[in-house]
Amino acid sequence: NNLRTRMAFQSLLVILNLLAIFVSALGSVTVRVNGENVYSINYQDMQYFMFIEDKEATISCTVQGTNVAPQISFLKEGNPLDTVLPASLYKLEKISAGSGHVVKLKIDSSGFTNIVGNWTCEAGARVAPVHFKTMLTSKPHISFSPTLVQGVARMGTTITLSCSCDSLDELSEVRQWNWFIDNATPAGSKIRYEGPGKESGYPTSQLVISDLDELDSAGYRCVCIVPPNIQFTSNEVEMVVMSPPGVPHNITKEEATMNTMTVTWSNSNDMGVVLGYQISYKEAGSSAYREVKTGAARRYTLEGLGPLTKYQIKIAASNNAGSGSYSDTVTFETAQPRESKPVITKPRQFVYDEEDNVYLIDAGVGVRIPLTCQVNSYPASIVEWYLNDALLATEPSSDLPQNYGRTVRTLSQFEQENVLIVKATRKENTGRYTCTATNTKGKEELTFKLMVKDQSAIDEKDGEEKTEPIASALSLSYSHTLHLLSVTLVLISRYHLLL
Numbered sequence: 001n002n003l004r005t006r007m008a009f010q011s012l013l014v015i016l017n018l019l020a021i022f023v024s025a026l027g028s029v030t031v032r033v034n035g036e037n038v039y040s041i042n043y044q045d046m047q048y049f050m051f052i053e054d055k056e057a058t059i060s061c062t063v064q065g066t067n068v069a070p071q072i073s074f075l076k077e078g079n080p081l082d083t084v085l086p087a088s089l090y091k092l093e094k095i096s097a098g099s100g101h102v103v104k105l106k107i108d109s110s111g112f113t114n115i116v117g118n119w120t121c122e123a124g125a126r127v128a129p130v131h132f133k134t135m136l137t138s139k140p141h142i143s144f145s146p147t148l149v150q151g152v153a154r155m156g157t158t159i160t161l162s163c164s165c166d167s168l169d170e171l172s173e174v175r176q177w178n179w180f181i182d183n184a185t186p187a188g189s190k191i192r193y194e195g196p197g198k199e200s201g202y203p204t205s206q207l208v209i210s211d212l213d214e215l216d217s218a219g220y221r222c223v224c225i226v227p228p229n230i231q232f233t234s235n236e237v238e239m240v241v242m243s244p245p246g247v248p249h250n251i252t253k254e255e256a257t258m259n260t261m262t263v264t265w266s267n268s269n270d271m272g273v274v275l276g277y278q279i280s281y282k283e284a285g286s287s288a289y290r291e292v293k294t295g296a297a298r299r300y301t302l303e304g305l306g307p308l309t310k311y312q313i314k315i316a317a318s319n320n321a322g323s324g325s326y327s328d329t330v331t332f333e334t335a336q337p338r339e340s341k342p343v344i345t346k347p348r349q350f351v352y353d354e355e356d357n358v359y360l361i362d363a364g365v366g367v368r369i370p371l372t373c374q375v376n377s378y379p380a381s382i383v384e385w386y387l388n389d390a391l392l393a394t395e396p397s398s399d400l401p402q403n404y405g406r407t408v409r410t411l412s413q414f415e416q417e418n419v420l421i422v423k424a425t426r427k428e429n430t431g432r433y434t435c436t437a438t439n440t441k442g443k444e445e446l447t448f449k450l451m452v453k454d455q456s457a458i459d460e461k462d463g464e465e466k467t468e469p470i471a472s473a474l475s476l477s478y479s480h481t482l483h484l485l486s487v488t489l490v491l492i493s494r495y496h497l498l499l
Helices: 002-025 109-115 455-463
Strands: 028-035 038-043 046-052 056-064 073-076 090-097 100-108 117-122 130-137 141-145 152-154 159-164 176-181 191-199 202-209 218-226 230-233 237-242 249-256 261-266 276-283 290-294 299-302 310-319 330-333 340-344 351-353 358-364 369-378 382-387 390-393 404-412 415-422 431-439 442-453 473-480 485-492
Touching: 028 130, 038 230, 046 056, 073 100, 141 218, 159 176, 159 218, 176 202, 202 218, 249 330, 261 310, 276 299, 290 299, 340 431, 340 442, 369 382, 369 431, 369 442, 382 415, 390 404, 415 431
Parallel strands: 046 130, 152 237, 358 442
Antiparallel strands: 028 056, 038 046, 056 100, 073 117, 090 100, 117 130, 141 159, 159 202, 176 218, 191 202, 218 230, 218 237, 249 261, 261 299, 276 290, 276 310, 310 330, 340 369, 351 358, 369 415, 382 390, 382 431, 404 415, 431 442, 473 485
16 A cells, blocks of 8 residues: 555656646747737737837837747738748847747838738747737828928918828827917817818827917927827927018119120118019010019029110019018110121022122012011111112112012111012012111121013023032931931922012
8 A cells, every 4th residue: 555655646746847847948929019009909819019100110029938949930911921021121130038038020010011910929839829919000190281391480471380190090089189389288269170171091180289379380290199199299499470571772773784684672671571672674664574583692693684674673582471561673784795896697598699899680570579688787887779889769668660569677775677578570670689777887798689581481401411500408317426427418409489
C-alpha cells in the first residue's frame, strides 16, 4: 500500500510539472501603436487605430507570459504581409526582452490605400490572436470664403471660415465642434455659427464673422470631437484684416521719348500697406484704358507709345486686401520724332529693275492696276504722282484725268498709304508712274513702269522662248539640316494682273 501511495504521488507530481510547463508556454498578446497623430478607439470589441495622412507609425505586437519564444506574425485580411503589401511600405523588427517578445511593424501611411483594412497579430496556436483595424483620417481643414490672398481679409467685409472633418462614419459621427481664436472661444454680436453641413462629403462647421476690423486679425483653430472623446484639431491659420491702400498723388512725368514715358508718384502718410500699383492709361480722346500692374516702386516706364501723343494716366495702389481708389487723371505727352526726309516702303509684289530703278508691271487691256506708295515721315510729306515726268495728281481731292482714281489712308500718326489707281488699262496708259514724297528735310520717290499690251501681243509673247522681267515670283524652299541638304525650287511665271 505504501508503495502504491508513493507511486501515485510521484505520478501526480509529474502531471503537475507537465501542467506547469504547459501553462508557462501560454501567453497573452497586446497591440500598441506609436507615432505622431495616431488615435486609438475601442468600439464594439474591436480595436481601431486611426492614422493621420502622410505620417509614419509603428505597430508593436507584444507577447508576454510565455517561456517559449513565439513565432509572431502579422496578417492583413488573413494573408501574410509579403503577399499583400509592397516591401517599401513596411519593415519588421523582432525584439526579445525577458519574458516579453515583440515584433514591430513600421509602416508609412502615405501608402495607406494598401494599408487600411483588417489586421491580425498571432503568435502560434497556444496564444489567442488579436484582431484590430486600421483607418485613415486627416486633420480638420479650415478654408475661407471669399478666398484670402496670403491670409489677408478686407476691412469691413464678412468672412466665412469652414472647418471640414473626416467623421469616420464607420465609428461615429462628429458630435461636437469647438472654435478657437488665439486659443479663446469666439464671442460677440458679429460672430455666428452655421452648420454642421457637408463639404466634399465631410461634415463641416462654419464660423461667420461680419464687419471685419483689426481686432479680428488672429490665429484660428477648429476641433471636431467624436466618441468616446477623441479630438481632432486643425492647424492654426492666421488671418490679417487690413484696408486697401489710400490714393497716390503728385504724379509727375520724369522723362519721355517718342515711344516711352517714365512717370513717378508719391504716397500720403495714411496710405497703409502698399504692395504694388495699377497704372491705367489711354490716348487722349480714346475710351479704352490699358492697364499694367507694377511692384512697390513709385516709378514706372510705359512703353509702346506713339510719338507726339497725349496720354491720360491714373494710378491706384493695392495690397492683399485689394486695390484702393484711383488718383486724379493727369495728361502727359510723348516726345516728337526726330526730323528726317521721307521713307517710302518698297513694294514686294513687283519685279525691280535695278538698272532703270523702276518696278515692272506687264498688264493686258481692261485691267485695274493699283499703284501703292506708303510714306513714313516727320514732318509730314506732300505726296505727288507723275506720269512720264508730268504732274498727274497732288492732293487727294485734285482733279484726275479720266480712267484714274486715288485713295489716301492714314496708317499711323506719321505714316500714310497713298494709292493711284488705273481703273481699266488701255494702251495709252503705258508709261512711268512716279510717286514723290517731299518735306522740309528732303525728297524720296518711287517709280513703276507699266506696259499695257493687247491680248494678241501677250499671247504671241508667251509663245516666245526668252526671259523678260515679270511681276511676281513664287519661291518654295525646303531645308533638311540633318543631312545638310537644301533644295530650293523657284517657280517663275508671268504675272498678268487681273484685278
